[in-house]
């Protein structure tokens with residue numbers, strides 16, 4: 681599944697950037713680890729290309745690669 685231009689443009693942006701217009705919020709969760717005790721992320725799904733994006737706070741937007749897919 682290839683990310684659309686809007687998803688590609690958003691990946692790598694600071695998480696303070698707003699989601700693009702075709703992302704729908706799907707939920708949120710948090711990772712707790714000794715290195716980053718307060719990192720949380722919101723999950724979005726793109727209605728155009730079907731890819732999932734994670735808004736990591738603090739951090740950057742990232743594309744979630746489907747498991748088993750080889751990195752492009």
Ligand SMILES: [Zn+2]
Nearest residue numbers: 684687726729
């Ligand atoms: Zn997309």
